Amino acid sequence: MLQVSVLKAAPERVKQQLKKKNFKQPELVDRIIGLDDARKKIQAGYDEIQSKINTASKEIGMMMGKGDKAGAEAIKMQVTAWKLELEPLRESMVETEKQLVDTLILLPNLPADEVPEGKTPEENEIVRTGGAIPVLGADAVPHWELATRYNLINFELGNKITGSGFPVYIGKGAKLQRSLIQFFLDFNTAAGYTEYLPPFMVNAESAYATGQLPDKEGQMYHATEDNLYLIPTAEVPVTNVYRDTILKESDFPVKMTAYSPCFRREAGSYGKEVRGLNRVHQFEKVEIIQIVHPEKSYEVLEEMVVHVEKLLQRLELPYRILRLCGGDMGFASAITYDFEVYSAAQQRWLEVSSVSNFESFQSNRLKCRFKGADGKTQLVHTLNGSALALPRIVACLLENNQTESGIVLPKVLQGYFGGAGI
């Protein structure tokens, strides 16, 4: 959620920025400013009357103490009259405030200056690429066939137990998952991230604070009996560690990493987009999160991008880093870098990580602030990224490293896996 003060400081510039994000109702900016002004005016009137009532009530107390019953009664009459004036003001204040928040919540975060213009994924900017795209033999097959051939993943079994999009990992397939998780967590903690193992379900308050509610309600599985949501990413529980807190500058940077399964309903997908591991309802992911001083967030963003890049290099996978264009970015993000790895058998790029700076958009709802050197509290900046999401990494590892005699794993995984390949 944006701060009203940001809109007020430069409404026209905000509208321009919203346009870049492909937001269709820039007029809401003026509406919000109007509502805020109205709210202030109403509150000023309300406060004034309330102040008179408070003063009068104290007088009554003193008169009663002195035994001046008649005097007290006279003031009581006056207070009753004021209270009648107060009621409509209170109603319109609550109503205006509700409208203000309801409208403000519709505005996406503003894109950073370096975010490219554009509306579709085709307009994303390729920042750099790395690794070599392997040349596969004519008999190369996609990962879902390899998974079956070596009995690593059973998709049909998942259908039986739960439903489509819930793959069952078996034997070496399961161990590969565990190896990757272990490797990622080790790599992240070595870089100074503190490991968390968070709850995999969250309450509505937490889901709201990180922005999953109300925007993406349909995306999450909801256990209605207990009103809890299955997390779509570890970002939700882990970022909420710092909900309603005021940090000191010396607490920066807060660096957290967490493994979790992620649950996503992913309505509306179809065809080869969802084949095999390309898109599933439950998958494993290791997330990195930082909470930092606002002046440092872009520096930290670069650091996180390099960190994720190193992971891909260690895995020896061909990758590319995209800077998303305004129209393709997420609602809460000020800038996002997507990481894609090349799936050699499917001959397409698959997204495996997304690193974003939310600036103060998330911390505003999260109420995560810090007290600066000047003694003023202000909002922190939050950033997060996947490091990494497993399914598509597994897809590429299988496809790109397939040989006639089996699948060769990158060196970095061999120790974790307990073998050179499958």
Add this chain to the structure above:
RNA sequence: GGUGAGGUGGAUGAGCGGCUGAAAUCAGUAGUUUGCUAAACUGCCGUACGGGUUAAACUGUACCGCGGGUUCGAAUCCCGCCCUCACCGCCA
């Protein structure tokens, strides 16, 4: 699932209709002092939205889990909800 207790500022915890935005202690912070380590003493130390100021000072309102109610006046009384803890039952 049953029974009981309770939710107060960063923490512990007092207050149980007006003198309480809230004692005290601890932590934090600024300073004084003693030769260091350390201790003692003194001041400061909640958040949000307003007014005010170059900036402060100062000042209005709200907030003692959340939402209602009673009252001239509520942290304090009443109702509903949420949550936590303890014991019992069940269970990994």
